[in-house]
Each structure stands twice: as C-alpha cells, then as structure tokens.
Amino acid sequence: MLFTTKTPTQKRADLAAQLADGKLHQFPGAFNPLCAQLIERKRFDGVYISGAVIAADLCLPDIGIATLDEFVNRGRQICRVTDLPAIIDIDTGFGEAMSAARTVRLMEEAGLAGCHIEDQVMPKRCGHLDGKEIVEASVMVQRVRAASDAKMDSNFCLIARSDARAVEGLEKSIDRMKAYVDAGADMIFPEAMQSEKEFEAIRAAIDVPILANMTEFGKSRLLNKSELESLGFNMVIYPVTTLRLAMGEVNRGLDAILKDGDQNNILDKMQHRKDLYDLLRYEQYNKFDQDLFNFEVTDTPMS
Numbered sequence: 001m002l003f004t005t006k007t008p009t010q011k012r013a014d015l016a017a018q019l020a021d022g023k024l025h026q027f028p029g030a031f032n033p034l035c036a037q038l039i040e041r042k043r044f045d046g047v048y049i050s051g052a053v054i055a056a057d058l059c060l061p062d063i064g065i066a067t068l069d070e071f072v073n074r075g076r077q078i079c080r081v082t083d084l085p086a087i088i089d090i091d092t093g094f095g096e097a098m099s100a101a102r103t104v105r106l107m108e109e110a111g112l113a114g115c116h117i118e119d120q121v122m123p124k125r126c127g128h129l130d131g132k133e134i135v136e137a138s139v140m141v142q143r144v145r146a147a148s149d150a151k152m153d154s155n156f157c158l159i160a161r162s163d164a165r166a167v168e169g170l171e172k173s174i175d176r177m178k179a180y181v182d183a184g185a186d187m188i189f190p191e192a193m194q195s196e197k198e199f200e201a202i203r204a205a206i207d208v209p210i211l212a213n214m215t216e217f218g219k220s221r222l223l224n225k226s227e228l229e230s231l232g233f234n235m236v237i238y239p240v241t242t243l244r245l246a247m248g249e250v251n252r253g254l255d256a257i258l259k260d261g262d263q264n265n266i267l268d269k270m271q272h273r274k275d276l277y278d279l280l281r282y283e284q285y286n287k288f289d290q291d292l293f294n295f296e297v298t299d300t301p302m303s
C-alpha cells in the first residue's frame with residue numbers, strides 16, 4: 001500500500017540532521033494519520049503526537065489515564081503514513097525507570113523518531129495548568145537514564161521535559177535540566193516558560209537542542225518562528241492546534257445544521273471530497289484495481 005517510503009532509521013537520521021543544523025524546526029501536532037499526511041504535504045519538518053490530544057480524542061482529560069498501548073498504537077498509525085520524523089509525548093513514562101525504558105523500546109519499534117518524558121508525579125496534569133507536582137530530581141534522573149540506556153538507535157531522540165519552572169522556579173528547573181542532560185537526554189523541553197527572558201536563560205545554560213511548546217491558551221506567549229529561531233531554539237511544537245482548529249469548525253458546523261436544517265451554508269468550511277481523495281492518494285490505488293478511482297469534480301451534486 002502507499003505507506004511511508006522511509007524506514008524509521010532514516011527518519012531518525014533526518015531528525016538528527018535537523019537538530020544539528022542550527023535552525024528552528026516546526027512540528028505541528030497530528031490528531032490522526034490523515035492529519036499527519038497533511039502536515040507532510042505542507043512540508044513541515046516533522047509531526048508531533050500529543051498526549052493531551054490522544055487523551056482528548058478518547059474524550060479523556062490529560063491526566064495520565066490513557067494507556068501505554070493507546071499511545072503506542074497512535075504513534076504507530078501515524079509513523080506508518082508519513083516520511084517525516086515523528087516525536088511522541090510519553091507523559092511520565094508509564095511507570096518508573098523500568099517502565100520508562102520499556103516505553104522507549106516500544107516507541108522505537110513503532111517507528112517513532114523520539115519521545116519526551118516529564119518529571120511530574122502520576123497522575124500528571126497538563127503542563128500549563130496550576131497545581132502540578134513533580135518528583136525528586138533523582139527519580140527523574142533514573143527515568144531518563146533508564147530510557148536512554150534502552151535506546152537501540154542512537155538517533156532516537158530522548159527529550160527530557162521539566163515541569164519544575166512552576167513548582168520550584170527557573171533556577172532550580174535549570175539545574176534539573178542539566179542533570180537530565182547528564183543522565184542521557186538528547187534534547188530538553190522546558191515546560192510553561194513565562195517570558196522570552198526565561199527561554200534565553202535556558203538556551204544559555206543548556207548545551208543540547210531545546211524544544212519550545214507553543215500551545216494555545218497556556219502560560220507562554222505564542223512566539224513567532226523567527227523569534228524562536230533567534231532565541232536559539234531547535235524545535236517548536238504546536239501540540240493541540242490542529243485538534244482545536246478542527247473541533248472549533250465542527251462545533252460551528254453542527255450549530256449551522258441545527259439552525260439551517262442543511263449544510264449548504266458551510267460547504268466552504270469543509271475539506272472538499274477532491275482534496276480528501278488527493279490527500280489519500282486515492283487515484284494511485286488504481287494500480288491495484290482500475291475501477292477504484294472514478295471520481296470527477298462536477299458542479300452538480302453527487303447522486
């Protein structure tokens with residue numbers, strides 16, 4: 001079938017090259033494989049797979065109750081359809097050190113190019129909400145070391161996320177991030193930074209690539225690509241953006257159907273059938289069966 005053309009090894013090597021080129025790489029969140037395909041068509045650098053979105057998709061809050069299998073499965077489904085490197089959120093690792101190690105193995109097997117693990121306690125919370133609790137730095141160091149040792153591919157990017165800014169302040173959170181790098185983290189994810197100055201301080205203190213989380217309606221101002229690049233960041237994620245966009249439009253569209261009694265006023269808000277088919281590479285499936293794709297765009301409604 002018309003799946004990815006690159007092996008996970010190639011995708012991880014692509015990610016390693018991106019992280020070494022000194023530029024900022026944009027990884028929008030994909031809420032499903034189809035969305036990942038669109039991200040690739042738009043020529044983004046990579047795909048992000050958000051824990052908050054995996055949970056929300058199952059109609060669950062982001063508090064660590066979606067299962068490891070659900071995460072691995074979503075990761076695998078997305079990696080299967082894109083040549084872009086994909087990185088996935090693994091929350092707190094689905095347990096302590098041993099479980100974190102196993103989670104990394106499973107994500108490598110599923111084709112991911114990297115994952116991020118955080119220093120919150122279980123049950124965790126969204127990093128941009130108040131009242132977070134974190135584990136001792138030594139516990140997180142064990143998680144990171146075990147996760148790093150579990151890597152089969154040295155290009156698999158292990159990202160250590162620290163939620164300590166909100167709990168212990170900037171300085172202590174920087175000490176933690178340094179300890180996580182010493183324990184084997186390949187990249188750092190400073191969660192919920194409150195100003196550009198804080199992003200600057202992190203860049204000055206940390207020698208490995210850094211990720212910026214530009215999630216909407218959170219603690220951080222939404223910085224532009226050029227601002228993040230000049231701050232020296234290597235990757236930016238827009239974790240929940242595509243889901244928020246889609247659900248916003250679904251909400252308005254359902255209201256319109258209730259109000260108008262039909263969809264005629266909302267057709268221009270929809271992805272057209274022809275664009276969906278193009279994204280699915282429908283026509284190319286004709287090489288298996290000449291009668292599969294017989295769709296033509298006409299002005300008259302389809303019967």
Ligand SMILES: C[C@](O)(C(=O)O)[C@H](CC(=O)O)C(=O)O
Pocket residue numbers: 049050051052053062089125126127128213215216218239240
């Ligand atoms: C990045 C994040 O971990 C996610 O799961 O996408 C979330 C995003 C969000 O809830 O807006 C987080 O920042 O905790």
Ligand SMILES: [Mg+2]
Pocket residue numbers: 050051052062089091
């Ligand atoms: Mg998350």
